Amino acid sequence: KNEVEQSPQNLTAQEGEFITINCSYSVGISALHWLQQHPGGGIVSLFMLSSGKKKHGRLIATINIQEKHSSLHITASHPRDSAVYICAAIYGGSQGNLIFGKGTKLSVKP
């Protein structure tokens, strides 16, 4: 069964800290999404990547296909980064359907 595992489940950080959230998956993905779910419930797509690294502002996403692992990094974290971060894998031949991890709840304290 195709699965997506995230760690940690919960993360508390002090403002300014460098944050890493991890995502591992089973074989055969064609791409991986990182999403952010705000405390109010809205979901925003942050990145989609199939290789290498992508950067947007203070957010960096990397993926290592051989190790079946992706990371989301947040530099200089801020309380407004507090949210649930979700990774989701697209498995080949699935019509592009996403398999979601359960999310990492991040709380950044001032």
Added chain:
Amino acid sequence: DAGITQSPRHKVTETGTPVTLRCHQTENHRYMYWYRQDPGHGLRLIHYSYGVKDTDKGEVSDGYSVSRSKTEDFLLTLESATSSQTSVYFCAISEQGGYIQYFGAGTRLSVL
């Protein structure tokens, strides 16, 4: 922001009643998806559509049906709602399968 509107945003209903949730998009995207989100689970796919009148089942499709008669609208129907269908429902759209997905604001459904 992608033009996705879910309605209603909140609904309380009784067991056994039919319920229809609507997802409307203004982006002319081909793919549309219905997910449910429950504590302890990731988002789970209920049904998806890859074109007008083209739909398929997802991971948790039992008890749900969908229809797509126009590109812009994707309806999710609970024929006879049960308490296990109490959840937050999200609609998403995508230009193509495997492309980035954009999510609606969600519908909170309570079945009493």
